[in-house]
Amino acid sequence: MNERKDSDVSTDPFPTSGDERRLDLDVELERDTEGVWTPSSLPSHDEVPPHIGFWKRFRRNKVALVAAIYLVLLVLAAVFAKQLVPQNPNVQNLLQVNAKPSGAHWFGQDDLGRDVFARIIYGARISLEASFLAVALALVVALPLGLVAGFVGGWVDQVLMRISDAIQVIPALVLALVISGILGPSTTNVGLALAIVFAPGFVRLVRGQVIGVREETYIEASRSIGAKPLFIIRKRVLHNVASPLIVQAAVTFGFALLAEASLSFLGLGVQAPDASWGTMLSRAFAQVYEAGWLLWIPGGAIAITVLAFNLIGDGLRDALGTETRGA
Amino acid sequence: MSDATEVTGVTDGTDGTGPSGATPLLRVRGLRKIFPVRKGVLRRTVAHVRAVDGVDFDVGTGEILGLVGESGSGKSTTGRLILRLIEPTEGSVELDGKDVRALGGEQLRKARRDMQMVFQDPYSSLDPLATVADVVGEPFQVHFKMSRKERDKKVVELLEQVGLGSHHLRRFPAAFSGGQRQRIAVARALALEPKLIIADEPVSALDMSTQSQVVNLLLDLQQRLGVAFLFIAHDLSIVHHASSRIAVMYLGALVEVGDAEEIYTRPRHPYTEALLSAIPVPDPQVERDRERIVLRGDPPSPLNPPSGCRYHTRCNYAMDICSVEDPQPTPTTSGGTVACHLHTSGPTLNGRPLSELGSVQTIPVRPSTTS
Numbered sequence: 001m002n003e004r005k006d007s008d009v010s011t012d013p014f015p016t017s018g019d020e021r022r023l024d025l026d027v028e029l030e031r032d033t034e035g036v037w038t039p040s041s042l043p044s045h046d047e048v049p050p051h052i053g054f055w056k057r058f059r060r061n062k063v064a065l066v067a068a069i070y071l072v073l074l075v076l077a078a079v080f081a082k083q084l085v086p087q088n089p090n091v092q093n094l095l096q097v098n099a100k101p102s103g104a105h106w107f108g109q110d111d112l113g114r115d116v117f118a119r120i121i122y123g124a125r126i127s128l129e130a131s132f133l134a135v136a137l138a139l140v141v142a143l144p145l146g147l148v149a150g151f152v153g154g155w156v157d158q159v160l161m162r163i164s165d166a167i168q169v170i171p172a173l174v175l176a177l178v179i180s181g182i183l184g185p186s187t188t189n190v191g192l193a194l195a196i197v198f199a200p201g202f203v204r205l206v207r208g209q210v211i212g213v214r215e216e217t218y219i220e221a222s223r224s225i226g227a228k229p230l231f232i233i234r235k236r237v238l239h240n241v242a243s244p245l246i247v248q249a250a251v252t253f254g255f256a257l258l259a260e261a262s263l264s265f266l267g268l269g270v271q272a273p274d275a276s277w278g279t280m281l282s283r284a285f286a287q288v289y290e291a292g293w294l295l296w297i298p299g300g301a302i303a304i305t306v307l308a309f310n311l312i313g314d315g316l317r318d319a320l321g322t323e324t325r326g327a
Numbered sequence: 328m329s330d331a332t333e334v335t336g337v338t339d340g341t342d343g344t345g346p347s348g349a350t351p352l353l354r355v356r357g358l359r360k361i362f363p364v365r366k367g368v369l370r371r372t373v374a375h376v377r378a379v380d381g382v383d384f385d386v387g388t389g390e391i392l393g394l395v396g397e398s399g400s401g402k403s404t405t406g407r408l409i410l411r412l413i414e415p416t417e418g419s420v421e422l423d424g425k426d427v428r429a430l431g432g433e434q435l436r437k438a439r440r441d442m443q444m445v446f447q448d449p450y451s452s453l454d455p456l457a458t459v460a461d462v463v464g465e466p467f468q469v470h471f472k473m474s475r476k477e478r479d480k481k482v483v484e485l486l487e488q489v490g491l492g493s494h495h496l497r498r499f500p501a502a503f504s505g506g507q508r509q510r511i512a513v514a515r516a517l518a519l520e521p522k523l524i525i526a527d528e529p530v531s532a533l534d535m536s537t538q539s540q541v542v543n544l545l546l547d548l549q550q551r552l553g554v555a556f557l558f559i560a561h562d563l564s565i566v567h568h569a570s571s572r573i574a575v576m577y578l579g580a581l582v583e584v585g586d587a588e589e590i591y592t593r594p595r596h597p598y599t600e601a602l603l604s605a606i607p608v609p610d611p612q613v614e615r616d617r618e619r620i621v622l623r624g625d626p627p628s629p630l631n632p633p634s635g636c637r638y639h640t641r642c643n644y645a646m647d648i649c650s651v652e653d654p655q656p657t658p659t660t661s662g663g664t665v666a667c668h669l670h671t672s673g674p675t676l677n678g679r680p681l682s683e684l685g686s687v688q689t690i691p692v693r694p695s696t697t698s
Contacts, residue, residue, distance in 0.1 A: 048396060049455065049456045049499050049501070050456075051500055052499070073347070075693075216445050216451055216454075217448060217451040217452040218451065218453055218454045220412055220446070220452075221444070221446060221452050221453075221515070222465065222469075223412060223514075224410050224412055224443065224444045225439060225443070225465055225466045225469055225515070225519075226435075226436040226437065226439035226440060226466075226469055227465065227469045228469075231468075232468060235457075235461075235465070235468075236454050236457070239456045239457075240454070240455075240456055279637060
């Protein structure tokens with residue numbers, strides 16, 4: 001009668017070591033433990049909150065700082081395009097088709113003689129608008145869903161995760177192509193399509209973080225005080241999820257810009273005569289034998305801006321002391 | 328140490344009828360928690376863990392009851408069951424005569440004002456991204472409408488209660504040592520002026536020097552504010568220092584309940600005796616010469632607890648009956664209860680201390696550690 005069935009060793013919730021904390025395991029036994037993991041980005045208990053000394057740490061990363069300054073300037077230029085650029089980006093000058101850069105036209109003129117610099121600045125407006133719309137919309141949708149999925153768990157979590165699986169199995173660009181194809185070509189629709197593409201990633205990120213936080217004793221402490229779930233989510237979970245989400249949002253912004261350019265390149269974005277970087281690239285591509293240098297300008301703008309977003313993402317990650325999983 | 332011995336109205340730990348008939352602050356009867364063990368894709372229940380298996384005890388108003396036992400004995404689970412942080416499978420929990428288990432969501436939330444918890448690990452029980460003002464003020468935020476200013480004033484008062492200054496208000500947990508963090512956790516538990524605080528190993532994550540500080544703080548609060556404590560620990564010497572009564576738990580069940588001093592000096596249950604023997608004596612001479620009772624092996628798995636008395640597989644006194652019949656609680660001569668066949672069958676002790684067993688059987692004798 002003294003025999004212990006050792007076949008169940010793996011399910012023995014009371015390990016032989018004297019580690020008292022393992023006691024908490026018996027709580028988890030009842031829970032659906034599928035996919036429960038603690039992301040490395042959770043704040044450790046010894047950690048000073050990420051916003052304390054944030055600037056000091058961010059400033060130290062010169063590359064990220066330069067990227068941030070570049071982006072601020074770009075956004076300002078896009079917002080104040082009218083005041084900044086004297087030329088109208090849509091005025092044609094067929095006498096100066098494919099003109100090389102000059103003092104009057106810094107980036108030269110395109111195949112219809114339009115000022116490329118003006119088009120880049122006005123195009124930045126549209127490209128950034130669409131990317132911002134995509135990221136903001138994805139966040140607005142994904143944050144509550146991720147919080148609910150992670151905190152409530154159970155079948156709610158299952159349903160949400162299967163839906164996001166279903167979205168994620170389709171290659172991002174193909175999906176965006178289909179959606180904006182259905183919605184019709186416009187900047188807003190591109191943003192909308194990209195939001196749908198990005199949302200599942202955000203949901204997963206938030207959910208993972210929440211699952212990690214949910215197991216923390218301070219959540220149990222809040223419950224023992226008598227806090228309602230909504231209070232706990234708002235006051236205890238949200239700020240613990242914020243840091244990795246901010247980093248992820250910055251990186252995603254870069255992806256959105258690239259995706260917007262791709263869709264515009266294929267003609268699904270903003271319609272002529274207005275320009276976005278993608279449509280400019282597309283037009284320049286048609287002229288590749290006559291004026292190959294025209295490709296470099298929107299291409300360079302896209303590359304530099306995407307790079308800037310990624311560098312800022314890196315800088316934020318270091319400054320916030322978080323580690324995100326790959327996008 | 329000895330000042331903790333005087334007990335008012337020793338509510339008997341098991342039969343439920345206290346001598347005075349007054350209702351205790353906390354009354355736990357037949358508390359049981361069985362966790363299903365699920366396996367496979369279908370989450371089929373393949374086994375049950377009897378984490379807490381029929382526990383009865385009372386905590387009087389303003390009393391400190393120590394709950395001791397090894398890792399995995401179910402003592403932390405018991406604490407959480409009382410607060411309903413984990414839903415009990417069976418049994419009743421009454422606080423001030425009100426059945427806690429019958430409370431619905433909103434009522435339960437309100438009832439939690441009366442019982443609070445201090446957790447084992449002060450490193451994980453405080454939100455690392457919340458200031459002290461937020462952490463200690465959380466109960467006010469949850470239960471009352473209060474301006475931030477009022478809340479901060481209250482928090483400062485609470486911090487003073489636990490010996491921390493008001494300049495800590497805007498600091499984050501990372502700025503504090505383990506002992507200070509536990510003080511913050513205690514301040515949070517005190518915020519709603521609870522009648523009962525369940526302290527789940529409040530000092531085992533702290534180093535020796537801070538342990539006594541925190542224990543003394545709890546004792547001080549008990550005396551000044553009249554808060555009752557359920558003091559959960561695995562270290563019998565700390566519990567002895569802190570509590571007036573002690574309940575000893577083994578594998579989900581209470582084996583002995585009684586006056587702290589009695590249990591510490593004259594244990595009735597072989598398991599209590601073994602636990603006592605594990606306390607090192609701070610005198611190297613005595614420590615070297617004394618004979619310790621070394622428990623063989625690990626506690627049996629609660630997945631498959633031994634038949635009869637759960638302790639019989641490791642007991643030095645085990646008799647034939649022990650593997651067959653589960654011993655029922657018997658009153659001890661000092662007013663507690665003990666669940667062991669030694670007191671009812673074979674060499675009958677009838678509630679007398681184990682040390683009086685000497686003539687009946689050869690047993691390892693623990694030299695008195697209290698001079």
